[in-house]
Amino acid sequence: MKSIAQFPPNPGLVSSPSPLLTPLSVHRRQQLSLGLIGPGRVGAALLQQLRKNQLRLAERFGVELKLYGVITSKKMWACETDGMQYWHSGNEGHPADLETFENHMRGKGAHVMLIDCTASDVIADYYEGWMRSGIHIVTPNKLAGSGSLDRWQRIQLAGNSAQFRQEAAVCAGLPVVQTLRDLIDTGDELLSIEGIFSGTLAWLCHHYDGSCSFSALLRDAHALAYTEPDPREDLSGMDVARKLVILAREAGLSISLTDVQVQNLVPACLGEVSTETFFSNMEALDVMMGQRLAEARAQGGVLRHVGRIDAEGHGRVGLCVLPLEHALARTSATDNVIQFDTRRYRENPMKIQGPGAGPEVTAAGIFADLLRIASTLRVE
Amino acid sequence: MKSIAQFPPNPGLVSSPSPLLTPLSVHRRQQLSLGLIGPGRVGAALLQQLRKNQLRLAERFGVELKLYGVITSKKMWACETDGMQYWHSGNEGHPADLETFENHMRGKGAHVMLIDCTASDVIADYYEGWMRSGIHIVTPNKLAGSGSLDRWQRIQLAGNSAQFRQEAAVCAGLPVVQTLRDLIDTGDELLSIEGIFSGTLAWLCHHYDGSCSFSALLRDAHALAYTEPDPREDLSGMDVARKLVILAREAGLSISLTDVQVQNLVPACLGEVSTETFFSNMEALDVMMGQRLAEARAQGGVLRHVGRIDAEGHGRVGLCVLPLEHALARTSATDNVIQFDTRRYRENPMKIQGPGAGPEVTAAGIFADLLRIASTLRVE
Numbered sequence: 001m002k003s004i005a006q007f008p009p010n011p012g013l014v015s016s017p018s019p020l021l022t023p024l025s026v027h028r029r030q031q032l033s034l035g036l037i038g039p040g041r042v043g044a045a046l047l048q049q050l051r052k053n054q055l056r057l058a059e060r061f062g063v064e065l066k067l068y069g070v071i072t073s074k075k076m077w078a079c080e081t082d083g084m085q086y087w088h089s090g091n092e093g094h095p096a097d098l099e100t101f102e103n104h105m106r107g108k109g110a111h112v113m114l115i116d117c118t119a120s121d122v123i124a125d126y127y128e129g130w131m132r133s134g135i136h137i138v139t140p141n142k143l144a145g146s147g148s149l150d151r152w153q154r155i156q157l158a159g160n161s162a163q164f165r166q167e168a169a170v171c172a173g174l175p176v177v178q179t180l181r182d183l184i185d186t187g188d189e190l191l192s193i194e195g196i197f198s199g200t201l202a203w204l205c206h207h208y209d210g211s212c213s214f215s216a217l218l219r220d221a222h223a224l225a226y227t228e229p230d231p232r233e234d235l236s237g238m239d240v241a242r243k244l245v246i247l248a249r250e251a252g253l254s255i256s257l258t259d260v261q262v263q264n265l266v267p268a269c270l271g272e273v274s275t276e277t278f279f280s281n282m283e284a285l286d287v288m289m290g291q292r293l294a295e296a297r298a299q300g301g302v303l304r305h306v307g308r309i310d311a312e313g314h315g316r317v318g319l320c321v322l323p324l325e326h327a328l329a330r331t332s333a334t335d336n337v338i339q340f341d342t343r344r345y346r347e348n349p350m351k352i353q354g355p356g357a358g359p360e361v362t363a364a365g366i367f368a369d370l371l372r373i374a375s376t377l378r379v380e
Numbered sequence: 381m382k383s384i385a386q387f388p389p390n391p392g393l394v395s396s397p398s399p400l401l402t403p404l405s406v407h408r409r410q411q412l413s414l415g416l417i418g419p420g421r422v423g424a425a426l427l428q429q430l431r432k433n434q435l436r437l438a439e440r441f442g443v444e445l446k447l448y449g450v451i452t453s454k455k456m457w458a459c460e461t462d463g464m465q466y467w468h469s470g471n472e473g474h475p476a477d478l479e480t481f482e483n484h485m486r487g488k489g490a491h492v493m494l495i496d497c498t499a500s501d502v503i504a505d506y507y508e509g510w511m512r513s514g515i516h517i518v519t520p521n522k523l524a525g526s527g528s529l530d531r532w533q534r535i536q537l538a539g540n541s542a543q544f545r546q547e548a549a550v551c552a553g554l555p556v557v558q559t560l561r562d563l564i565d566t567g568d569e570l571l572s573i574e575g576i577f578s579g580t581l582a583w584l585c586h587h588y589d590g591s592c593s594f595s596a597l598l599r600d601a602h603a604l605a606y607t608e609p610d611p612r613e614d615l616s617g618m619d620v621a622r623k624l625v626i627l628a629r630e631a632g633l634s635i636s637l638t639d640v641q642v643q644n645l646v647p648a649c650l651g652e653v654s655t656e657t658f659f660s661n662m663e664a665l666d667v668m669m670g671q672r673l674a675e676a677r678a679q680g681g682v683l684r685h686v687g688r689i690d691a692e693g694h695g696r697v698g699l700c701v702l703p704l705e706h707a708l709a710r711t712s713a714t715d716n717v718i719q720f721d722t723r724r725y726r727e728n729p730m731k732i733q734g735p736g737a738g739p740e741v742t743a744a745g746i747f748a749d750l751l752r753i754a755s756t757l758r759v760e
Contacts, residue, residue, distance in 0.1 A: 053567040061565075174730065175562065179555045185441075186747040187433040330710050335728055344740050348715055350554065354730035361724055367566040375756050 029062050030377045032370075033108035035069040035101065036115050039089060042140060042168075043070075043117035046363035047087070053367075054084055063374040068108045071101045073120075078104045098126065106133060111377045115366060116141050124151070131158035138369040140168035140362050142239075145246035149256045152249060163373050168365030170243045171197065171336045171356030178372070179352060180250055180340065188342045190251050194308040195338040196328055197240040199357050200227050201305035205319075206333045208303065214289035215282035226334070230275045235265040235285075237317040240307040244315045255313035263318025265289075296321040302329045327351065409442050410757045412750075413488035415449040415481065416495050419469060422520060422548075423450075423497035426743035431464055433747075443754040448488045451481045453500075458484045478506065486513060491757045495746060496521050504531070511538035518749040520548035520742050522619075525626035529636045532629060543753050548745030550623045551577065551716045551736030558752070559732060560630055560720065568722045570631050574688040575718040576708055577620040579737050580607050581685035585699075586713045588683065594669035595662035606714070610655045615645040615665075617697040620687040624695045635693035643698025645669075676701040682709045707731065 034050075036043050050065055057063045066082035075093035077083070078101070105112050114130060116123050116139040124144040127137050128151070144155055145166050155164055167177045184190065196202050203226055208214055221227050227234050241260040248255050264271070267284045296303040301321045306328060309315040322329040327349075331337050336356030341349045355361060414430075416423050430445055437443045446462035455473035457463070458481070485492050494510060496503050496519040504524040507517050508531070524535055525546050535544055547557045564570065576582050583606055588594055601607050607614050621640040628635050644651070647664045676683040681701045686708060689695040702709040707729075711717050716736030721729045735741060 049567050053565075056567075057565075173724070175555055175559045175732075178558075182555065182748040182751070183744070185433075185437075185751055186744045187429050187436075188744060327712075332707075332728060344553070344744060345734060348712060348735045350732075350734035352555075352730075352732055354725055355728045364563070364566045364568060364724060368562040371562070371565055372755075375752075 029058070029064055030374065031064045031066060031109050031111060032374050032377065033105065033112045034065060034067050034084075034115060034370075035071070035105040035112070036067065036117065037071050037123055038116065038118035038120075039070050039072065040117060041359040042362045042366070043115070044089075045359040046115065046117065046366050047084070049360075049363050049367050050370075051084055057371075057374075061371070061374065063371075063377075065370075065374075066108070069101055069105055071096050071098070073118075076101050098123075102126075102130065102133075102135075105135065112136070113138060113370065113373065115139065115370070117366070119143065121147060127164065128154045128158045131155065131162040131164060134162050136163045136165075136373050138165050138366055138373065140166070140172070140366055142166075142169045142242045142246060145169055145249060146242035146257060149254060153254070163376070165369035165373060166246065167369045168362045170246050171338060171352075171354075172358060173361035173363075173365040173368070174336060174338070174352050174354050174356055175368075176338050176352055177247070177250055178368075179350070180247055183340060183342055183344075183350075184251050188344045190311050191341040191343065191346065192308060192310045193244070193247050193251075193338065193340055194306065194328070196304060196331060196336055197243045197307045197338070197356070198234060198237075198305055199334040199336055199355060200231075200234040201240075202331065202336070203334045205303050205305055208289065208293060210290075210293055213283065213286045215285050218282060218285070219279075230278070232266045232270070232278060237262040237264055237305075240305070240317045241315065244307050244309045244317065248309050248313055248315065253311075253313040255309075255315070259313050260309070260315030260317060262316075265319070292319050292321075300324070301326075304328055409438070409444055410754065411444045411446060411489050411491060412754050412757065413485065413492045414445060414447050414464075414495060414750075415451070415485040415492070416447065416497065417451050417503055418496065418498035418500075419450050419452065420497060421739040422742045422746070423495070424469075425739035426495065426497065426746050427464070427467070429740075429743050429747050434464055437751075437754075441751070441754065443751075443757075445750075445754075446488070449481055449485055451476050451478070453498075456481050478503075482506075482510065482513075482515075485515065492516070493518060493750065493753065495519065495750070497746070499523065501527060507544065508534045508538045511535065511542040511544060514542050516543045516545075516753050518545050518746055518753065520546070520552070520746055522546075522549045522622045522626060525549055525629060526622035526637060529634060533634070543756070545749035545753060546626065547749045548742045550626050551718060551732075551734075552738060553741035553743075553745040553748070554716060554718070554732050554734050554736055555748075556718050556732055557627070557630055558748075559730070560627055563720060563722055563724075563730075564631050568724045570691050571721040571723065571726065572688060572690045573624070573627050573631075573718065573720055574686065574708070576684060576711060576716055577623045577687045577718070577736070578614060578617075578685055579714040579716055579735065580611075580614040581620075582711065582716070583714045585683050585685055588669065588673060590670075590673055590677075593663065593666045595665050598662060598665070599659075610658070612646045612650070612658060617642040617644060617685075617687075620685070620697045621695065624687050624689045624697065628689050628693055628695065633691075633693040635689075635695070639693050640689070640695030640697060642696075645699070672699050672701075680704065681706075684708055 054065055067084040069078045074096050076096045077091055077093045113136040119141055121143045127144055170176045208217055222231055241262045244260055245257055270278050292303055299321050301323045304320055304322050306320040307317045335353050337353045339349045339351045434445055447464040449458045454476050456476045457471055457473045493516040499521055501523045507524055550556045588597055602611055621642045624640055625637055650658050672683055679701050681703045684700050684702050686700040687697045715733050717733045719729045719731045
């Protein structure tokens with residue numbers, strides 16, 4: 001194990017304790033030591049929210065949040081006192097090394113939490129080990145919850161040593177994962193989860209009325225930054241499938257991505273080409289989409305991109321024709337809608353609706369998870 | 381203080397520990413000792429759910445729920461070992477005495493919770509004292525959260541000693557209170573809460589299309605048990621106003637019922653008469669309701685019963701004409717819909733929708749609160 005001495009106080013960080021954190025009532029005060037992996041848009045929004053609420057949380061909830069480290073794929077920053085109010089990406093860093101970072105964090109009090117704001121499968125491989133050494137994990141990263149089942153089950157078992165939470169991995173700040181867990185934990189029985197899980201595809205379906213081609217609409221959505229830089233990531237349906245797998249596993253089902261039948265809207269001929277080639281040939285999407293729109297109209301319904309999983313763990317993702325009066329047909333342009341059909345909510349399902357993406361609401365979902373863990377910590 | 385010896389093992393309760401609760405992993409096992417106040421429809425549904433999940437919770441979450449007492453306005457039952465699997469209202473009881481009941485419960489371990497399933501203002505008066513002596517309170521009773529502001533603030537202060545949760549007081553099992561708290565606690569700013577908070581009035585508005593009179597529809601709703609035994613309790617709007625006050629206070633606003641402007645749909649001449657007289661004269665409702673329906677139609681909209689409160693704590697409850705495309709216009713017949721408008725969810729509010737009444741879903745809301753408190757308990 002490398003020495004903590006490798007981390008001199010960061011030039012950009014003051015070494016005296018933050019004046020904001022002078023203890024107000026020393027007893028019953030818990031310290032939660034945070035390390036952030038991936039200070040990108042979501043990570044930066046989270047730090048912003050934590051900074052703004054650090055004092056209030058200490059006063060009102062007795063939780064002293066302290067930021068002891070930040071790491072990217074290339075650089076890392078560590079500090080011996082709380083860097084929450086001081087860290088910014090312009091600070092001089094050290095070359096990134098996850099093992100050294102972990103050792104540094106481990107020394108930072110009884111309650112340590114790593115927040116993974118990457119979309120990295122490699123980072124997800126570390127969760128189990130971190131948890132076994134008592135480090136809590138909170139993440140919007142979908143890869144642990146929807147990747148290898150074996151890895152997921154090992155993370156679950158490590159739940160004896162530390163907590164793992166992933167609310168923001170499904171529809172950002174909408175309270176989807178916690179609500180599902182409450183349904184299951186209070187003894188309800190899941191019949192199905194159905195919903196609109198992609199704001200991008202919701203927007204495309206909502207605006208696709210035949211007045212222009214689907215590819216033209218896709219170009220607009222891309223220009224408005226409603227899509228991923230490569231829109232095929234949205235069109236493939238895989239992101240929706242991952243959300244379904246995460247929810248199914250949270251409900252106790254042992255399923256994997258292969259259990260979800262996913263309709264890829266990208267024509268086979270455009271699947272492997274460069275992004276540029278894809279953009280020059282997007283018109284190849286129009287025939288299939290035009291046909292689906294015509295079908296929807298012939299049936300007097302609307303076209304929607306829907307994900308669904310049943311109690312046996314059979315999932316489907318793709319375009320559906322829905323009657324106009326269907327709950328998922330009547331949603332606003334970019335909303336996610338998640339509908340829980342359970343034994344208790346059989347006649348009238350429970351629905352949660354709202355924007356399911358964006359740095360601020362995603363960060364808020366992570367923050368809510370952090371608070372849930374903080375509420376369970378013991379004062380040492 | 382009266383002696384616990386006043387409670388011999390109840391004839392209806394076996395005195396040996398429940399075989400279901402043989403400890404599986406003795407360390408990390410928390411005991412939560414429960415007392416139920418008001419074993420009516422909701423209380424009975426809750427006991428049913430707790431019974432069914434007692435073993436699973438012990439195994440999976442390390443929480444040993446034990447039922448040590450049940451009390452009604454007339455009788456009480458106490459036991460020295462866990463009575464969860466055995467208690468039923470047919471058991472022989474003792475005359476009810478809240479002080480003795482409280483003393484009995486206080487001796488039952490480090491973590492004691494009283495679940496108030498009454499709608500009693502008198503019981504709400506006890507919360508503060510119980511909490512100060514370390515007893516957690518979970519309740520669907522609206523009276524603490526919407527009654528005297530002074531009492532509410534004293535309950536809040538007692539939150540240093542024990543926890544108070546009231547998720548099921550607003551829209552039963554829908555995750556409304558917790559979601560609002562998460563929004564606020566993560567630093568979001570509330571702009572308004574708007575919604576359909578009465579399933580009964582939602583049903584009435586939904587079916588009131590002029591093909592029959594409003595009073596005839598109300599008779600149907602009463603016959604189907606969709607209304608309170610005295611439908612004026614629904615029509616007064618007070619129940620909706622209480623929910624608004626509870627939510628506003630959970631969001632940190634110091635308001636009272638008097639801050640909510642409530643439209644009472646009951647004509648003044650029928651306000652004070654007996655239920656029988658009310659039923660024989662319900663036609664007095666029809667003129668006003670007919671006028672409102674005509675207005676709605678003239679405006680091309682629909683009639684809905686809406687509650688709304690803004691960030692300054694100004695509340696309104698009553699009939700609204702909503703345009704057809706309004707989110708609250710397009711809801712199913714008996715659903716509650718709660719819409720949170722916040723700084724982060726400004727362009728697209730967050731919505732939670734589903735049935736907001738019924739013993740099973742109300743009990744599930746209480747159960748979720750119980751689990752939230754259980755997750756914060758320390759192993760002694």
